[in-house]
Amino acid sequence: MTKKTKHTSGCICACKKEKSIKNIPYVAVITGASSGIGREFARQIAAAYPSLDEIWILARRLPALRELEAELSGKKVRILSLDLTEASALEALEELLKKERPCIRILVNSAGCGKSGPVESQNWRDAARMLDVNCRALTAVTMICLPYLRRGSRIIQAVSGSAFLPQPGFAVYAAGKSYVLSFDQALAAELRDKKITVTSVCPGPVDTEFFAAGGITLNPWKKIFLAKPEKVVKKALFDAEAKKELSIYGCSIPIVRLAEKLLPRKLLLGIMRRIFL
Numbered sequence: 001m002t003k004k005t006k007h008t009s010g011c012i013c014a015c016k017k018e019k020s021i022k023n024i025p026y027v028a029v030i031t032g033a034s035s036g037i038g039r040e041f042a043r044q045i046a047a048a049y050p051s052l053d054e055i056w057i058l059a060r061r062l063p064a065l066r067e068l069e070a071e072l073s074g075k076k077v078r079i080l081s082l083d084l085t086e087a088s089a090l091e092a093l094e095e096l097l098k099k100e101r102p103c104i105r106i107l108v109n110s111a112g113c114g115k116s117g118p119v120e121s122q123n124w125r126d127a128a129r130m131l132d133v134n135c136r137a138l139t140a141v142t143m144i145c146l147p148y149l150r151r152g153s154r155i156i157q158a159v160s161g162s163a164f165l166p167q168p169g170f171a172v173y174a175a176g177k178s179y180v181l182s183f184d185q186a187l188a189a190e191l192r193d194k195k196i197t198v199t200s201v202c203p204g205p206v207d208t209e210f211f212a213a214g215g216i217t218l219n220p221w222k223k224i225f226l227a228k229p230e231k232v233v234k235k236a237l238f239d240a241e242a243k244k245e246l247s248i249y250g251c252s253i254p255i256v257r258l259a260e261k262l263l264p265r266k267l268l269l270g271i272m273r274r275i276f277l
């Protein structure tokens with residue numbers, strides 16, 4: 001957020017003037033904050049929006065969340081060590097919001113995981129669990145937080161470039177991300193009059209724990225385009241501030257999207273099958 005921000009009524013930074021009128025805590029809620037893209041969002045949001053009262057960081061790994069809390073010293077941090085595949089975790093978040101009644105200026109849904117390989121070689125439980133985190137939990141967290149978003153609030157969703165095209169070798173993951181992109185775009189249309197924006201972050205491969213956590217060996221093609229989470233997040237926050245619905249860092253995904261426009265889908269999927277399977 002290096003560019004100068006123009007402060008307007010309902011702007012994302014929760015300017016002091018607006019806060020004093022409402023007298024309620026202004027918070028950012030960030031899922032997937034224990035590593036990778038989510039952790040980077042927490043760092044950059046803490047630095048870029050000093051007038052936020054609290055940053056709520058959510059993931060399963062408590063030690064990693066504590067480390068992040070220590071790093072964000074000077075900022076009030078609320079640690080939510082929850083497994084989003086469990087209904088009780090979603091209910092706990094809902095209850096906490098009912099009790100605290102904050103204004104959520106920024107919601108970042110970055111909790112996610114990936115499993116790759118041909119569908120027939122995958123364990124259905126792993127695939128279902130992946131959809132639970134990437135789709136079901138993201139939808140639930142968004143809906144639970146919605147009543148606490150106000151004019152000027154931002155929703156930022158970690159989607160993926162794989163949302164744009166079916167991906168042999170990553171079929172369930174990519175299909176799940178297409179769901180999220182479709183959900184985001186419809187939600188953005190629904191929230192337009194309320195001046196709440198939804199930004200879908202759709203990078204290519206990003207250098208995080210994501211691949212190791214999913215037991216994924218990174219394809220050499222993807223290695224070429226591996227992006228730094230710092231840059232992906234910096235662009236995402238800039239795009240969210242600019243009210244953009246899509247945030248795409250790097251050149252790999254624009255190439256894929258151009259190829260999709262130029263080539264018949266069957267041919268493109270045949271090429272991808274050769275590259276990724």
Ligand SMILES: NC(=O)c1ccc[n+]([C@@H]2O[C@H](COP(=O)([O-])OP(=O)(O)OC[C@H]3O[C@@H](n4cnc5c(N)ncnc54)[C@H](OP(=O)(O)O)[C@@H]3O)[C@@H](O)[C@H]2O)c1
Binds near residue numbers: 031036062111202204
């Ligand atoms: N890395 C990439 O190449 C890439 C590219 C495009 C999009 N994305 C998307 O970006 C998002 C973040 O990925 P990342 O690269 O930052 O991966 P990451 O470093 O593995 O981080 C994933 C985060 O999700 C949390 N998480 C996973 N399962 C959870 C659960 N059941 N309950 C609560 N939290 C859970 C993890 O925390 P705990 O383990 O502590 O629970 C961790 O904080 C994902 O949605 C991913 O699909 C990633």
